[in-house]
Amino acid sequence: MTEMLKRGSIAVVGAAESDLGQVAPHTSPVDLMAQATLRALDDCGLQLKDVDALYVAATQVRMGPMSLAEYLGIKPKVFDGTQIGGSSFMTHVAHAQMAIQLGLCEVAVIAYGSTQRSVSRAAASPREFNPYETPYRPILPISAYAMAAARHMHQYGTTREHLAEVAVAARKWALMNPKAWEKEPLTIEQALNARMVSYPFTVRDCCLVVDGGGAIVLTSAARAKSLKKKPVYVLGVGETLSHANISSMPDFTVTGAAISGPQAFKMAGVTQKDVKMLSLYDAFTITPILFLEDLGFVPKGEGGRFVANGGIAPGGKLAVNTSGGGLSYCHPGMYGLLVMIEAIRQVRGECGERQVKGCDVALAHGNGGVMSSQCTVIFGSENAL
Amino acid sequence: MTDLMKQSPLGTYVEHLKKGEFAYQVCKDDGKAFFYPRAVAPGSGSRNLEWRVSKGLGTVYTTTVVHYKGEAPLNVAMIDMDEGFRLMSRVEDIDPMQVKIGMRVKFRAHPGDEKTLPYPVFTPAGETK
Numbered sequence: 001m002t003e004m005l006k007r008g009s010i011a012v013v014g015a016a017e018s019d020l021g022q023v024a025p026h027t028s029p030v031d032l033m034a035q036a037t038l039r040a041l042d043d044c045g046l047q048l049k050d051v052d053a054l055y056v057a058a059t060q061v062r063m064g065p066m067s068l069a070e071y072l073g074i075k076p077k078v079f080d081g082t083q084i085g086g087s088s089f090m091t092h093v094a095h096a097q098m099a100i101q102l103g104l105c106e107v108a109v110i111a112y113g114s115t116q117r118s119v120s121r122a123a124a125s126p127r128e129f130n131p132y133e134t135p136y137r138p139i140l141p142i143s144a145y146a147m148a149a150a151r152h153m154h155q156y157g158t159t160r161e162h163l164a165e166v167a168v169a170a171r172k173w174a175l176m177n178p179k180a181w182e183k184e185p186l187t188i189e190q191a192l193n194a195r196m197v198s199y200p201f202t203v204r205d206c207c208l209v210v211d212g213g214g215a216i217v218l219t220s221a222a223r224a225k226s227l228k229k230k231p232v233y234v235l236g237v238g239e240t241l242s243h244a245n246i247s248s249m250p251d252f253t254v255t256g257a258a259i260s261g262p263q264a265f266k267m268a269g270v271t272q273k274d275v276k277m278l279s280l281y282d283a284f285t286i287t288p289i290l291f292l293e294d295l296g297f298v299p300k301g302e303g304g305r306f307v308a309n310g311g312i313a314p315g316g317k318l319a320v321n322t323s324g325g326g327l328s329y330c331h332p333g334m335y336g337l338l339v340m341i342e343a344i345r346q347v348r349g350e351c352g353e354r355q356v357k358g359c360d361v362a363l364a365h366g367n368g369g370v371m372s373s374q375c376t377v378i379f380g381s382e383n384a385l
Numbered sequence: 386m387t388d389l390m391k392q393s394p395l396g397t398y399v400e401h402l403k404k405g406e407f408a409y410q411v412c413k414d415d416g417k418a419f420f421y422p423r424a425v426a427p428g429s430g431s432r433n434l435e436w437r438v439s440k441g442l443g444t445v446y447t448t449t450v451v452h453y454k455g456e457a458p459l460n461v462a463m464i465d466m467d468e469g470f471r472l473m474s475r476v477e478d479i480d481p482m483q484v485k486i487g488m489r490v491k492f493r494a495h496p497g498d499e500k501t502l503p504y505p506v507f508t509p510a511g512e513t514k
Contacts, residue, residue, distance in 0.1 A: 131395055131502060131504075132420075132421045132472065132473065133473045135495075135497070135501050135502075135504040136461050136473055136474060136475050136504075137451065137453075137459060137461070138449070138451060138461045138473070139451050139453075143449050143451055143461050146449040147447040147448065147449045147461070147462075147463060148447070150447045150448055150449060150486065151446070151447040151486065154447070154486040154487075195452075196450075196452050197451075197452055198449045198450070198451045198452070198461075199449050199450040199451075199452075199458075199482070200449075246463075246473070247420075247421070247463065247471060247472055247473045252446070252447055252463075
C-alpha cells in the first residue's frame with residue numbers, strides 16, 4: 001500500500017489538544033473532538049468550511065465520522081472511521097494521504113475525544129466477551145502487556161527495574177510539560193513498590209486514565225506552504241495488523257512495529273540515525289522497550305538495558321516521549337493522536353524546555369488493542385525534504 | 386464442513402469439555418493445529434477440518450498474576466500445547482507467583498457455572514521439558 005504514497009506529498013498544518021485531564025460533568029467525547037478541531041484549524045488559519053475530509057475513531061462514539069460531522073454541521077466528501085484502537089489515527093494519516101494524493105479531498109481533519117476519567121474506563125471502553133479468554137478474568141488490556149513483559153524478562157533478562165526506568169523517564173519529561181497530568185517526581189523505588197495490578201506491572205507501569213482528545217489538520221504539500229505554521233511533512237507511513245486477542249499473538253516479544261517501521265523508513269528514505277525524537281505509544285512500560293527494538297533503534301532483547309540509567313530520560317541516549325507520554329502526560333483511552341501531536345510539535349520546534357535541538361525528523365509510533373495493530377508515521381521539517 | 390445451522394464451533398468444543406475432553410481442530414489440508422475453534426481454518430481458509438482430543442499436556446509460555454481488590458491473587462497464563470497450538474488459561478493448585486515460564490502443565494476441565502460455560506484449566510504436571 002505505502003509504495004503508492006509519495007514521501008512529503010502531504011503535511012500536517014494544524015495540531016491541538018482538547019482540554020485534558022478531568023473535564024466538566026456531562027462533557028461529551030464529541031464536545032472534546034469539536035473543541036480540538038477548531039483549535040487545530042485556528043493553529044493553521046483554515047476555516048471549518050475548508051474541511052472536506054473527516055477521520056474519527058473513539059470508544060464511546062460508535063460511528064465517529066457521522067457524529068463529528070453532525071456536531072460541526074459539515075458534509076465531508078471523504079470520511080473514514082477505521083477503529084483499530086490507539087493506533088487508528090496513524091492509519092488515518094495514511095488513509096488521508098491516499099485521499100489527498102488522489103485529489104479526492106484537500107483538507108483532512110483527524111479527531112479524537114474521550115471522557116473515560118469522568119465516566120470510568122469500564123463505561124468508556126466496555127470489553128467484548130470472548131469465551132476463550134473472559135472466564136480466566138485477565139484485567140485487559142493490562143494483563144496482555146504484563147504477559148509480554150514477563151516473556152521479555154524470561155527471554156532477555158529484562159527486569160522490573162528496567163520497566164520502572166520507563167515510568168521514571170516519562171515522569172521527568174512530564175515535569176517539563178505544563179499540560180501534563182502528573183506534577184510530582186517519581187523514583188524507581190516508588191514505581192516498584194506501587195500497588196501491584198498484574199504482575200510484573202504495578203499501577204506505575206500502566207498509563208493514566210484521563211479525559212481528553214485532540215485533532216490534526218492535513219493538506220497537500222502545495223497548499224500547506226501558504227498557511228500560518230511551518231508544514232510538518234508526512235515522510236513515511238506503515239501499518240499492520242497481527243491479531244485481535246492476545247491469545248493469538250504469535251510471539252509476545254515481537255510486535256508488528258517490526259513490519260510497520262521498515263515500511264515507514266523505506267517510504268521516508270531516512271534511517272534510524274536521522275530520527276531525532278521518538279514518540280512511542282507507552283500504554284505500559286514494556287511498549288517503548290519493544291518498539292525501540294522492533295523499530296530498529298536497539299538490537300532485539302536489548303531494550304531493557306538501553307532504557308537503564310536514564311537512557312530515555314531527559315539528557316539520555318535518545319529523546320523518547322518528551323511529552324511525558326501516556327504514563328505521565330495524558331492517556332485518554334486511545335492515545336495515538338496525542339502521540340503524533342508531540343512529534344509534530346518537536347519538528348516545529350514548539351516544545352520549550354523539553355525541545356529536542358535540530359529535530360528535523362521525528363517518528364510517531366501507534367499501538368492498538370493488545371499489541372494488535374501497529375502503525376508508524378515519520379514526520380519531517382522542510383529541511384528533511 | 387461445519388454446518389452453522391446445526392452446530393457452532395464453540396458448541397462442539399463445549400460438548401467435549403462436558404465429557405472432560407479438551408478438543409481442538411486440525412486443518413486436514415495443511416495438517417496444522419489451531420485454536421480457538423473456527424468454521425474455517427486460519428491461513429488456508431480450508432473448511433476441511435478435523436476435531437481431535439488433546440493429550441492434555443502443555444508448557445507455560447508466559448504468565449501473570451492479577452490483583453482484584455479484596456480477592457486472592459489469580460493466575461492467568463498462556464499455555465503452549467504439545468499438539469502445537471496456544472490458549473489462554475490458568476494454572477491451579479499452586480501459588481500463582483510460582484507459575485513459571487517453561488513449567489509443564491496438565492489439562493483439567495473446569496465445569497463453569499450458571500454464567501460461564503465449562504473451560505480448560507491446568508495443574509502442574511510434575512515433569513520438566
